[in-house]
Amino acid sequence: MRCAAALSTHPIPAYATGDVIAELLALDQPPADLVIAFATPAFGGTAEDITETIRVLLTPLNAVLVVSSGVIGAGSEVTAGSGIALWSLWLEDSSGNQAIRVFSIDDQVLNHDREFMESMLNASDVVLIGDPDEPRVTGWIDQVCSLRIGRSVSGALLAASRGGLLVDFGSTTTPSLLALAFTGIEATATMAHGTTPLSGPMVATNAVGSMLCEIDDQSALDTVKDVLSTIEMAKRANTALDLAVGLLELDTDRVVDVYRVLGADRSSNSLALSHPVHAGDRITFLRQDRFGPLADLESSLHGSSGHGALVFSCGALNPNSELVGNGEVGILDEALGNSAYAGIHAASVIGPGTGQSGLCSAPFAAVIFGRSHH
DSSP: OEEEEEOOOOOOHHHHHHHHHHHHHHOOOOSSSEEEEEOOOOGGGGGGHHHHHHHHHHHHHEEEEEOOOOOEEEEEEEOOSSOEEEEEEEOSOOSSSSSSEEEEEHHHHHOOHHHHHHHHHHHHHEEEEEOOTTHHHHHHHHHHHHTTTEEEEEEEEESSSOOSSEEETTTTOOOOOOEEEEOOOOEEEEOSSSSEOOOOOOEEEEEETTEEEEETEEEHHHHHHHHTTTTTTHHHHHHHTEEEEEEOOOTOEEEEEEEEEEETTTTTTTTEESOOOOTTOOOEEEEOOOTTTTTHHHHHOSOOOOEEEEEESSSSSSHHHHSSSEEOOOHHHHHHOOEEEEEEEEEEEEOOOOSEEEEESOEEEEETTTOOOO
């Protein structure tokens, strides 16, 4: 496969669209198997014009447009004002045209569309992009994820202020949830939880619902005191406020979910968490950073770089970009190497968690194409 990304911050939608299309045409490639256009809300009102221009000039096999509060692409991000990014994927062999399918999801499709059901069951990876203003969207996401227990689902709920949020080139309706189904395509879904490790792996030996009672047969409160005692005094109070428990994958000790520590019960020496844990779970203590996904972003993306990546972030990847409207995102360049990446700022992300994927509290999710392992 081959991927390419382009970004323009021209304030006039027609010129910005022309800029990114010209960059892709200059590659002298055949029509792409998939083109995704990411745009800021400044371009939301011209979504239909942008999609028609892309359809006519690039003639992609599949294409969608996504509008959200910020754009990430081609080594930069736009956090305010005008911005549009194009991301394209070409497959070496797309015979049969079934390797990539785009579905506009609603109740009818979820319950009665046989092709959709087969694609969800057979796809190697699924990316969901949803409009949070649709009250049924979280239920739809849960239904898709329940079809794919143990398999990859990634994506995001968008954040935008005006204009259409989603456009499917192959549909005459305005979707509230899009599913991009990839079959037989090498890809890795990953997440960054915005955390810094404070301890090594441990085992929850006694838990009642969201109350963590014992860790490694020691009271949970005594354990957390031991962990905090290793932090220098000047940082200890803030670390305690940002304390979280990470749930670890059994085989790899990879963090798959993060639960906030809400408080302590001194009468039982237990900790109150934002989500239940179970006896036998492997856990670790983390500091959940207030400044977004940068803390563990590089480690979550580690490994050989792929051909391209779709990224979804709940905050600016370069905090300084919020001061100037746009800026470089060097950490992605360093972690992804020469992968062509693009994406969007989102309200919340979808990613792999415990047993199945779904909406989660992590601030960053990505799908890396052309890479099958970390």
